[in-house]
Amino acid sequence: MSERRVPDLRVTDVTVEFGGLTALQGAHLTAEVGERTVILGPNGAGKTTLFNVIGGTIKPRSGRIEIRGHDVTGRSPRVIRRHGLARAFQTPSVFPTLTVRENLWLGRLYSDPVRWNPFASAHREAAASEITELAERIGLADVLDRPADELSHADQKVLDIGVALAGKPTILLLDEPTQGVSPEDVGRIVSVITETMQDMAVVVIEHDIATVAAIATRVIVLDRGRVIAEGSLAEVSARPEVQEVYLGGGLAELLDEGWDG
Amino acid sequence: MPETSTIFFLLVDGLIWGCIVALIALGLSLIFGIMNIINMAHGDLFMLGAVISVLVFDRLGSIWPALLIAPLILGIVALPTERYVLRPFEQKPLNTLIATLGLSFIIQQLVLMTWGGRPRRVPAPVEFTVDLFGVVFPGYRLVAGGLGLVLLGLLWLVVYKTSFGVKLRATIDQPEVADAMGIDTSRIRMLTFGLGVALAAAGGVLAAPIRNVFFLMGFDVMLMSFIVVIVGGLGNLLGTLVAALVLSGTEGFLSAFLAPVSARIVILILMAAVVVFRPRGLFSS
Amino acid sequence: MTATETRPQAATPRTLSTGARIGIGAAVVAATAALGMFGPPGIRSLTVLVMILSIYAVSYGVLLGFVDLPSLGQSLFFGVGAYCAILPLTRADWSLWAVLGTSLVVGLALAFVTGTVAVRLSEAYHVIVTALFGAVAQLAADNFPPIPGGEGGLSARIPPLRLGPWEISVYDAVPAFLLYLAFAVVAFLLMYGLVRSPIGTVWKAIRDNQDRALSAGYNVYAYKLAAFAIVGMFTAFSGALYAVNLRYTSTEFLGIAWSVLPFLWVLIGGTGTLTGPIIGVAIYTVFQFYVSQLWTHYLIILGVVMIAVLRWAPQGIMGIVRPGSTRNLLARRAAPAAEGDSDE
Numbered sequence: 001m002s003e004r005r006v007p008d009l010r011v012t013d014v015t016v017e018f019g020g021l022t023a024l025q026g027a028h029l030t031a032e033v034g035e036r037t038v039i040l041g042p043n044g045a046g047k048t049t050l051f052n053v054i055g056g057t058i059k060p061r062s063g064r065i066e067i068r069g070h071d072v073t074g075r076s077p078r079v080i081r082r083h084g085l086a087r088a089f090q091t092p093s094v095f096p097t098l099t100v101r102e103n104l105w106l107g108r109l110y111s112d113p114v115r116w117n118p119f120a121s122a123h124r125e126a127a128a129s130e131i132t133e134l135a136e137r138i139g140l141a142d143v144l145d146r147p148a149d150e151l152s153h154a155d156q157k158v159l160d161i162g163v164a165l166a167g168k169p170t171i172l173l174l175d176e177p178t179q180g181v182s183p184e185d186v187g188r189i190v191s192v193i194t195e196t197m198q199d200m201a202v203v204v205i206e207h208d209i210a211t212v213a214a215i216a217t218r219v220i221v222l223d224r225g226r227v228i229a230e231g232s233l234a235e236v237s238a239r240p241e242v243q244e245v246y247l248g249g250g251l252a253e254l255l256d257e258g259w260d261g
Numbered sequence: 262m263p264e265t266s267t268i269f270f271l272l273v274d275g276l277i278w279g280c281i282v283a284l285i286a287l288g289l290s291l292i293f294g295i296m297n298i299i300n301m302a303h304g305d306l307f308m309l310g311a312v313i314s315v316l317v318f319d320r321l322g323s324i325w326p327a328l329l330i331a332p333l334i335l336g337i338v339a340l341p342t343e344r345y346v347l348r349p350f351e352q353k354p355l356n357t358l359i360a361t362l363g364l365s366f367i368i369q370q371l372v373l374m375t376w377g378g379r380p381r382r383v384p385a386p387v388e389f390t391v392d393l394f395g396v397v398f399p400g401y402r403l404v405a406g407g408l409g410l411v412l413l414g415l416l417w418l419v420v421y422k423t424s425f426g427v428k429l430r431a432t433i434d435q436p437e438v439a440d441a442m443g444i445d446t447s448r449i450r451m452l453t454f455g456l457g458v459a460l461a462a463a464g465g466v467l468a469a470p471i472r473n474v475f476f477l478m479g480f481d482v483m484l485m486s487f488i489v490v491i492v493g494g495l496g497n498l499l500g501t502l503v504a505a506l507v508l509s510g511t512e513g514f515l516s517a518f519l520a521p522v523s524a525r526i527v528i529l530i531l532m533a534a535v536v537v538f539r540p541r542g543l544f545s546s
Numbered sequence: 547m548t549a550t551e552t553r554p555q556a557a558t559p560r561t562l563s564t565g566a567r568i569g570i571g572a573a574v575v576a577a578t579a580a581l582g583m584f585g586p587p588g589i590r591s592l593t594v595l596v597m598i599l600s601i602y603a604v605s606y607g608v609l610l611g612f613v614d615l616p617s618l619g620q621s622l623f624f625g626v627g628a629y630c631a632i633l634p635l636t637r638a639d640w641s642l643w644a645v646l647g648t649s650l651v652v653g654l655a656l657a658f659v660t661g662t663v664a665v666r667l668s669e670a671y672h673v674i675v676t677a678l679f680g681a682v683a684q685l686a687a688d689n690f691p692p693i694p695g696g697e698g699g700l701s702a703r704i705p706p707l708r709l710g711p712w713e714i715s716v717y718d719a720v721p722a723f724l725l726y727l728a729f730a731v732v733a734f735l736l737m738y739g740l741v742r743s744p745i746g747t748v749w750k751a752i753r754d755n756q757d758r759a760l761s762a763g764y765n766v767y768a769y770k771l772a773a774f775a776i777v778g779m780f781t782a783f784s785g786a787l788y789a790v791n792l793r794y795t796s797t798e799f800l801g802i803a804w805s806v807l808p809f810l811w812v813l814i815g816g817t818g819t820l821t822g823p824i825i826g827v828a829i830y831t832v833f834q835f836y837v838s839q840l841w842t843h844y845l846i847i848l849g850v851v852m853i854a855v856l857r858w859a860p861q862g863i864m865g866i867v868r869p870g871s872t873r874n875l876l877a878r879r880a881a882p883a884a885e886g887d888s889d890e
Contacts, residue, residue: 055761081763093761095754098747106751110763115744122747163762299670349857355616356856358673359809363852370846484681487674495670522689529682533663536675540667 006069008032008201009054009085009171014063016049016225023049024225027063031171031201036193038212039205040236041222042245047205048090050222051173054203055087056080067171081110086169090176090205092156094163096149100140101126103148103159107166131166138162138192154185158192165196172197174204178211190214221245266396268517273393275513276506277402278471280409283505284464286486287416287498288457294433294496295453298347298357302365303486304479306335306458310465311474312372318383318469325386327466328408332459339458343451365479372476380473405467412463413502419456420498429453433496484525485509488532494542503544575731582723592835594723596828597730598787603815603823604737605780606808611818612741613773614753616669618805619676622660622683623653623778625800627785632795635702642707642716642790649786650779657778658771665770677802684800699796716790729787733780738820740776749773813855816864825863 011029015022024046031037039047052058054065059074066072067083077087086107095103105126109115114125135141138158143151148159157177164172177193178186186208193202193215206212212219212233219236221229223245229236236242285307292300313334314327346364350357385401392398420426431439432449440446464482472478489508493500508528515524535543578597582590602624609615630649634640640648664676706715707725716722740746751759752766760766789795798804807830808823815826837844859866 077757077761078763078765081761087761089758093755093758095751095758097754098750102747102751106747106759107762109744109748115748118740118743118745120743122742122744125744126747163758167763293670297670299673346853355669355673356860358618359806359813360853360856362806363849363856366845366849366852370843370849374843484678484685487678491671491674491678520689522685526682526686529678532678533675536667536671537663540671 007066008068009203010064010066011050011054012064012066014050014053014065015061016046016053016058017061022225024053024060027222027225027227029203029220029227031203033170033199033201035217036197036202036204036215037218037220038216038233039203039220039222040207040212044224045222046225047222048175049225051087051175051203051205054080055085055173081167081169084170085173086164086167086171087173088157088160088164088175088177090179092153092160094148094156094159097147099145099147100135100151100159101131101144104131104134104140104162104166107163108168110167134162134166137196138165139188154181154188157181158185158189161189161192169200171201171203174202176205176207178206178208186211263517268514269394270396270398271513271517272510273396273398273513274402275516276510277406277409278513279506279509280406280413281464281468281471282482282485282489282509283413283502284409284460284467285482286489286493286501286505287413288460288464289486290490290493290496290498290501291433291453291460292457293490294498295429296343296347296450298350298361298454300457301358301362301483302368303361303457303461304483305365305368306461306479307465307468307482308372308474308476308479309335309368310462311469311472311478312376312465313462314466314469315381315383315474323386324383324466324469327469328463331462331466335462336455336459339455340451343454347454369476376476378476380475380478382473383469385470401470405471408467409464412460416456416460425449425452485512485528488528492532492535492543494544497542497544500542500544504542575727579724579727582727583720587719590719590723592831594726594791596824596831597726598784598791599811599827599831600730600824601733601787602781602784602808603811603827604734604820605777605784607812607815607817607820607823608737608741608749609773609777610809610812611822612746612753613749613770615665615770615774616673617664617676617774618673618802618809619660619664619678619680620778620781620808621680621800621802621804623657623781624785624788624804625683625687625795625797626656627653627782628789628795628799629700630782631786631789632700632702632793635704636700640705642705646783646786646790649782653782653785654775654779656782658775661771661774661778665767665774677805680800680805681802684797684802687797687800699794699798701794704790704793716793722791726787726791729783733783734820734824737780741820745769745772810852812862813852813860814862816862819864822862822864829863 007030009029009031011027014024014027016024027046027050029037029039029050039050041047049058053060053063056072056075056077056079064071064073067080067085070083072080072083072085095106098106102122105122105128108130109125114120132141132144135144138161140155140158140162143155148156151159157180161174161177164174174193177189181189190211193204202215204215206215216233219229219231219233220227221236221242223241228241228245229239285303288306289300289303292298292303310327310331313331314324317327317330318324347357347360350360385399387400387404389400390397391400391403418426420429428439428444428449431442431444432446432453436446439449468482485508486505489504490501492508493502493504508531511531512524512528515527519527578593581593585593602620606617606620609617609620627649630652631645634645634648660676660679664672664679667675704716706713714721714725716725741749748759748764748769751762752764752769756766785799788799811826811830812823813826814829815824816822834844837847841847855862861869
């Protein structure tokens, strides 16, 4: 689909340096609503750094991040959220003392004028059916009123995604959504991704090959801070550069991780 | 408009006092840098140093031995205190602040109970004056400043030229890495705490002939030291030193034109400005 | 889904229903009112102190326990509030409503201004800088001629409070008691409502995971600033009532001791609840009243208590009575860096 429209997310030529080490060099990426782009690469390739730059946690040395044509390079996470980009984290980042319902509600609330009303009851607002529906769609309906720190790891990962989803973002970044999750729950997360995110541009960092195959519409491979291949999973895994990177011990690792989940 | 000689005197006096403040502030900064403890009792260690020097003076007729005795005693007492009393509180700034504040109350009241509340003065151990550019300085002040600089120089040697210093700096910068490298960070913390305490005590000894010695004398120095570490950066040793000299000197200079409290308020405003524009301290990287 | 079976069945501390809360609250208020109306004068004045200071305590509890701003300079607002109450009464013919209202406005404004600087700072820096503001305020007040009375303090005759056709004089023990009780209840309800509102939920989110709150689009700085300003307002009001009760103000109210006390009250009672601070201030006030009469050096006991509570019972009384209800924030943090920036 090459419509002549501005891409929803465009990352151009991003370079990031940390005290002498180049974490990213000339990284680029585009993402469109309806696509699910998976970023692959060995550990230390710069995948999370790329997310940190896009999400506004780090300022790049050079390069541009554009959301629907607006330059958001180096802006704070808060501003980037307002442009419609939400993010879920590798280690689940939720609000531990708040209930699942309150967590999800906070994901949605930020753009809602009711949050400035000191006379509104948070309890009542959070009880909105929208929240309950979202929880049902992601499989957290029966823990809605439990504090987030009581949830299992998989549930917390799903909640992290849910908080990002709740605000109806246009672009969603997921950092290793199945990491540390048992094999049974991987399927659950995969269906959350494929079933609830059709009207978003999703960019996922992932290691598990089976998951990648299940969700990716496009794949980008990073190695040592550079993009070395992009295309469909089939195209990319046929490329010699990619095989070399993974054959250098990386592929075996990757397969192992795939089996362990 | 005050006379130039007055301005000069107050400026130099401020710089001299800055050397002493630097000793206390560096101790504070070291202790925070190494173990995340905001030591509210630090000013009281300064006070104890001064009190000990009065006691030594009463017994031995001179305060010079106190320069060795006070830091030694307090430094040694500090070691088990860190290990057994403070260790559980480390890494939690607010906890340690309140805990050390409790310690401060205890120390102050004990001194009040045993020594009394009446301020004491110790006569200066040297009685000469120095004429600098037509302005007369009490000799002891210059000696105190000089000794302060000597101690700072010794500190610099320890921190930058000894293996202990290397381990100390590594532990401040990257505690997990230092630990992984096999450095006994627990021992380093304990020793550094002792070092910080000793510095404060030494400052107190030097200050005894200059200030009234009484159980609350630590408050003013603490106030200044906190301002200094904020401006210099918590854990940033060079920054703290420079900030101590600059701020003290500035305060001295300003006190030629303003009331001492007003000078202090100006310093506070300067600190607020640093906090707004360079939150990590004026000299942070 | 299979996930349901793998979920741990942990026990959440059951919170009280709204009906139960209202019931208990009403009972407490009624009992206190009865205490003031029929109890001995000594107990009555002690209770007045506790009620007035509980406004301070609860507001600090919000700041520390719900927004996680560890401030040690609230005495600035407390003392300023006290002066707002007394100073106009010595110079001009203000009504009691006017001076109380002034304390609210001045408290809010002053807290807002200092907050713009203080709220940006990370934990250690925030503590130190707020403490410095408080300490220097006292220093300035002691030494500047425009502040009359200085350390010696300033006294004033308090006019009666006009409420429609009625007048309540603070010199009448029982009506005054009920007046203070009314103020305390209203203040508590306002803060309670605030904490239960969406604003309060965002505050809790910021306390729990500031970075995530930022990522989710919230202006964390604005929320913290709002909290700091509102709490400063309540603190100033508490100071004003405190001065009215004593018919007196002094620069002592600006001192660091009055900044440490609220921390103690909240620590003893339990961080993260609104009722904990009230328990804390009650216990402390009673303790201080009786022990200080026995031993001038009671501060030593205070020091020991502080260390002991921090060491062995940082969850506070509420945390002991209902485990899990207090947030042991003081233990949570293990951040190694002394960073200055906490925002963007």
